Amino acid sequence: MSVAADRPRSPARRDGGRTLASHFVGYAVLIFFALVFLYPFVIQLANAFKSEPDAAANPLAPLPDPVTTAAFTRIFEGTGFPRWVGNSLVVTTVVTAGRVFLDSLAGYALARLHFRGRAAVTGAVVAVMAVPGVVLLIPKFLVLNQLGIYNSYTALILPVIVDAAGVFIMRQFFVSVPVSVEEAARIDGAGVFRTFWSVVLPMARPALITLTILSFQGSWNEFPHTLVAVQSPELFTLPRGVADLVSGSLGAGSQYPLKLGAALLATIPVAVIFLVFQRHFVRGAAEGASKE
Amino acid sequence: MSGSRRRGGIRGNEAVAGWLFVAPVVVILGLFLLLPILMALWVSLSGWNGQGSPFRADVPFVGADNYTRLFTQDGLARENFMTSIRNNAYYVLLVVPAQTVLALGLALVVNRRVLRGRSFFRTAFYFPSVTSSVAISVMFLFLFANTGAVNSLLSVFGLDGPQWFADPRGLLHLSLSGLGLVDLAHPPAALTDGGLLGLSWWEWLSGPSVAMSTIIILVVWTTSGTFMLMFLAALQDVPVQLEEASLIDGAGPWQRLRYVTLPLLKPTMFLVITLGLISTWQVFDQIYVMSQGNPAKTTLTPAYLSYRTAFKDFEYGSGAAISFVLFLLIVVLTLVQRWVMRDRDRVPRTRARLLPTRTRRS
Numbered sequence: 001m002s003v004a005a006d007r008p009r010s011p012a013r014r015d016g017g018r019t020l021a022s023h024f025v026g027y028a029v030l031i032f033f034a035l036v037f038l039y040p041f042v043i044q045l046a047n048a049f050k051s052e053p054d055a056a057a058n059p060l061a062p063l064p065d066p067v068t069t070a071a072f073t074r075i076f077e078g079t080g081f082p083r084w085v086g087n088s089l090v091v092t093t094v095v096t097a098g099r100v101f102l103d104s105l106a107g108y109a110l111a112r113l114h115f116r117g118r119a120a121v122t123g124a125v126v127a128v129m130a131v132p133g134v135v136l137l138i139p140k141f142l143v144l145n146q147l148g149i150y151n152s153y154t155a156l157i158l159p160v161i162v163d164a165a166g167v168f169i170m171r172q173f174f175v176s177v178p179v180s181v182e183e184a185a186r187i188d189g190a191g192v193f194r195t196f197w198s199v200v201l202p203m204a205r206p207a208l209i210t211l212t213i214l215s216f217q218g219s220w221n222e223f224p225h226t227l228v229a230v231q232s233p234e235l236f237t238l239p240r241g242v243a244d245l246v247s248g249s250l251g252a253g254s255q256y257p258l259k260l261g262a263a264l265l266a267t268i269p270v271a272v273i274f275l276v277f278q279r280h281f282v283r284g285a286a287e288g289a290s291k292e
Numbered sequence: 293m294s295g296s297r298r299r300g301g302i303r304g305n306e307a308v309a310g311w312l313f314v315a316p317v318v319v320i321l322g323l324f325l326l327l328p329i330l331m332a333l334w335v336s337l338s339g340w341n342g343q344g345s346p347f348r349a350d351v352p353f354v355g356a357d358n359y360t361r362l363f364t365q366d367g368l369a370r371e372n373f374m375t376s377i378r379n380n381a382y383y384v385l386l387v388v389p390a391q392t393v394l395a396l397g398l399a400l401v402v403n404r405r406v407l408r409g410r411s412f413f414r415t416a417f418y419f420p421s422v423t424s425s426v427a428i429s430v431m432f433l434f435l436f437a438n439t440g441a442v443n444s445l446l447s448v449f450g451l452d453g454p455q456w457f458a459d460p461r462g463l464l465h466l467s468l469s470g471l472g473l474v475d476l477a478h479p480p481a482a483l484t485d486g487g488l489l490g491l492s493w494w495e496w497l498s499g500p501s502v503a504m505s506t507i508i509i510l511v512v513w514t515t516s517g518t519f520m521l522m523f524l525a526a527l528q529d530v531p532v533q534l535e536e537a538s539l540i541d542g543a544g545p546w547q548r549l550r551y552v553t554l555p556l557l558k559p560t561m562f563l564v565i566t567l568g569l570i571s572t573w574q575v576f577d578q579i580y581v582m583s584q585g586n587p588a589k590t591t592l593t594p595a596y597l598s599y600r601t602a603f604k605d606f607e608y609g610s611g612a613a614i615s616f617v618l619f620l621l622i623v624v625l626t627l628v629q630r631w632v633m634r635d636r637d638r639v640p641r642t643r644a645r646l647l648p649t650r651t652r653r654s
Contacts, residue, residue: 026401030413033416034412034417037417037419037420037517040432040441041419041431043431043434044431055434056439057439060441060444102317105316106317106318109313110314113306113309113310113313114310115308117311118310121318124321125317128321130623130626130630132570134574134576134599134618135616135619136325136328137602138335138611138612139328139331139332139612139615141603142331142335143323143327143328146331146347158324159320159324161320164317167317192305192309192313196313217422221424223424223425223577223580224580227603239424239425239426240426242427243429243581246581247580247584256434259434260430260431263426263427263431267423267424270423271423275415282521
């Protein structure tokens with residue numbers, strides 16, 4: 001076995017049988033958990049294509065019998081789904097673009113530019129990261145109501161168009177980049193913004209990709225904010241609409257193919273991005289670990 | 293400082309540019325975070341019912357009433373709040389250890405160098421963490437439905453699954469009665485007569501309800517992947533020499549785990565546990581989608597109760613007060629975490645210092 005060859009001096013040779021057994025157990029554990037983590041998605045996919053009686057009778061079966069797209073027809077024709085997708089696309093695009101631009105602008109300033117109050121702003125950003133989102137629900141509603149923008153696209157977008165964690169990720173990135181290139185540009189007479197835009201940002205590509213992906217994911221999946229920002233179904237984003245399907249309009253305990261289909265469609269964009277840009281998600285999680 | 297004119301000019305530009313660059317972030321965070329917190333603080337001291345502006349003169353000022361009703365006055369407000377605290381406490385008590393152990397276990401197995409397909413397994417375990425909480429909740433509603441996947445799996449083994457989302461019985465109550473210690477229909481008077489903060493001892497000792505346990509399973513399932521990545525990152529920092537040294541010393545796998553790996557993972561362990569504590573006190577989305585506090589208030593949590601009190605019962609003052617109590621709790625947990633993590637920066641250096649001695653000794 002290659003293992004034994006890797007560690008010729010290890011005591012493993014003595015109990016090669018035990019190594020083999022431990023390998024086997026290792027794989028068994030992994031495969032068991034891979035099933036636990038992935039099979040629910042298989043069930044979701046399969047049941048979205050089942051008829052309602054079939055879903056109730058054979059919820060575990062990975063293959064629908066008969067295969068039907070009735071649930072999807074109803075999703076697109078009988079619910080506000082197309083509208084929610086449109087809203088989610090608009091909100092996610094604007095929020096992601098806004099976060100990437102504004103967070104990197106602020107992150108750069110906090111890392112590089114010398115101005116009075118910089119330490120205070122940095123401290124405030126770090127403090128804000130610790131404010132738990134759920135306790136802000138009532139406060140956010142109060143301010144949106146007071147400003148007269150409750151129940152509008154502005155309410156869905158503006159309060160979340162910057163995020164402290166993104167500012168902090170960008171700051172950490174700029175701190176770690178050598179300053180020499182920008183100094184050269186500055187000495188050549190480029191203004192601060194010009195230097196930022198055409199010299200610094202291109203260098204920051206890896207961090208910008210990470211930030212773009214995290215912002216996209218966060219914004220696409222955002223749910224509680226929509227609860228206190230809008231109430232008209234025409235303004236629902238996808239998570240809000242799907243939640244409404246489940247808890248409100250359709251009632252509990254029925255129409256599972258439809259609900260699962262809607263949830264599945266809501267999952268697909270992030271799933272695709274995750275599979276393509278996996279290492280950026282991983283980096284995001286690792287940065288999440290180091291920022292605290 | 294060179295003191296030259298030109299340099300001073302650039303720094304002068306920088307001051308303006310610096311503030312311009314941070315202005316959008318400062319303004320938006322101020323307007324939608326700081327200001328609203330102050331507004332909510334006022335509302336939590338008022339009896340505002342959602343009509344008109346909360347800052348008009350005719351909105352009654354009630355002082356600390358909304359807060360005292362949660363703690364000292366006997367009534368529905370306190371009963372609901374304490375029930376939500378109880379539910380969330382049991383939830384935290386089960387979720388945090390379960391997700392930490394599962395994440396660590398998965399990381400240890402995935403990290404084995406000899407393993408093939410590591411990245412596949414890592415992806416598989418992490419995938420649920422990136423998907424929408426609402427979509428996952430819908431999936432679990434189906435999995436645990438009366439005719440759903442879990443009950444159908446249980447029936448393969450000849451077991452009758454409960455009606456998960458309709459079952460308010462507490463797991464601790466069920467275990468006690470299973471052991472024959474109590475009769476659920478006639479709980480012991482010693483426990484039902486006395487009590488604390490509006491709930492009887494019997495109610496405090498319910499354990500999480502069957503319904504709540506589905507949400508516990510869901511959350512452990514979703515979050516373990518993220519924490520596994522944190523453990524994996526830390527495991528990759530464990531020096532290979534250290535492991536080899538312990539192998540040469542003849543340490544078995546368990547001894548190696550116990551005396552070499554786990555001590556090095558201690559900082560990550562603290563991080564995972566405190567992050568877990570902070571996030572489990574904020575559970576909201578899953579409750580909103582799956583149970584709305586039902587059955588029999590056994591899935592009510594402070595976050596959801598605060599939302600419901602304000603937006604369903606229109607008692608904004610009371611809802612805001614619950615938010616602030618929760619806020620305080622989470623801030624304390626966060627401060628503890630940052631205080632603990634402050635030591636973490638020193639860890640790599642300590643490790644680097646320890647390493648040569650350890651290898652030399654072996």
